[in-house]
Amino acid sequence: MRSAAVIVAAPGVHLAFNGLVDNASPDGFGWRSRMGGSYGGAREEDRGARPGRALAEVIGIFLKLGVIGFGGPAAHTAMMRDELVRRRGWVSDERFVDLMGATNLIPGPNSTELAIHLGHERARWRGLIAAGVCFILPAFAIVLALAWAYTRYGRTPAAEGLLYGIKPVVVAIVVWALAGLLKTAVKGRLTGLVAAAALAAYLLGVDELLVLAAGGLLVMAVRTGESWLPRGGAPALFLPLLGDPRFPDPTGGQLTQLFLNFLKIGSVLYGSGYVLLAFLEGDFVERLGWITGDQLLDAISIGQVTPGPVFTTATFIGYVVAGLPGAVLATVGIFAPSFVFVGLLTRVVDRIRDRAWSSAFLDGVNATALALMAGVTIELAGEAFVDPLTVGLAVLALLLQWRTKLNTAWFIAVAAVIGLARVLIMQ
DSSP states (O other): OOOOOOOOOOHHHHHHHHHHHOTTOTTSSOOOOOTTOOOSSOOHHHHTOOHHHHHHHHHHHHHHHHHHOOSOHHHHHHHHHIIIIIISOSSOHHHHHHHHHHHTTSSSOHHHHHHHHHHHHHHHHHHHHHHHHHHHHHHHHHHHHHHHHHHHHSSOOOOHHHHHHHHHHHHHHHHHHHHHHHHHHOOSHHHHHHHHHHHHHHHTTOOHHHHHHHHHHHHHHHHHTTTTOOTTSSOOOOOOOOOOOOOOOTTOOHHHHHHHHHHHHHHHOOSOHHHHHHHHIIIIIIISOSSOHHHHHHHHHHHHSSSSOGGGHHHHHHHHHHHHHHHHHHHHHHHHHHHHHHHHHTTTHHHHTTSHHHHHHHHHHHHHHHHHHHHHHHHHHHHHOOSHHHHHHHHHHHHHHHHOOOOHHHHHHHHHHHHHHHHHHHO
């Protein structure tokens, strides 16, 4: 499974967040335009926002997204577009798609890196830090509490029941976002064919990074021929950190080794949760022997049923291995590279559009990234639609997004209540 789920906070939490960040939203969740009404760029009042106000907006919005951000990267991306493109107009759809495509080129959790980049768009370097920290913090706190319960009682509180209602609503939210981004990411027949081929390749099990690179290179090659080749070979679009360092621990410095191992994983990891599972098993189960295979599966399942990035699995493992210091160091280690990579990426993403070959490559990556997002949604739908009621919830969520201005956070809250009520009735 390539998705993550959520423990949803009460609506009052969202009201508090929106009271901080949306003065124009008397209903607490605000009003937004319907699909097709995306802004061409930041609104006039947004462009002139004071730095302090802009930073407060970043903090409030990404704390809220961190609380309700379930469903994995595809759902996170859909929610960010709904909040920041359609409702608030911080960036245009074109800019959003470029940032989404660019973050797919670097290692680490893509939705977290997109949040970091959007924070930079709004409040520069302070926004970059604030957006990433606030998006991660709710998941860190929840996973930390679950890890405490796990080590104390030998099990985690049941949360899967909530997913019964939440998963189909997530599918509807992502489908609506895909429809809104389609015209922006797929600009013609070429990118349309590339997106279709990428979706087929993903569903056949081809590695996501290979699909992404192939899509970008194909569009670049067709549009520019061989003119994109600089002297000496192909363009170096990014340089991922390679290698598999081993950190001997002759003095008992497990905390240092724990931090360095998670720093390594955050620096080199591309791909889905399955890839993260492989890294964790190789390092912490087989090589170091700090946790068992069963504990690793418990850690991964915690990452699946909590909001925010699945990478907070590191928080759980860190706590099991070394308590609170281990949880903090593991979390910092696995996420720190994302802040560095995005900080570097902000300096070059605009220049990508200035050159024909790199602009064509980014167009290919954008179309392919949208196809990968669609592939994840198809997989999630297969897990979510288990009976007529779940199908009905998804259809209702789609209709409400089409015909109303309700914030999707309401859908999440109601879906969680339905899932919880079902668990209580079935007991």
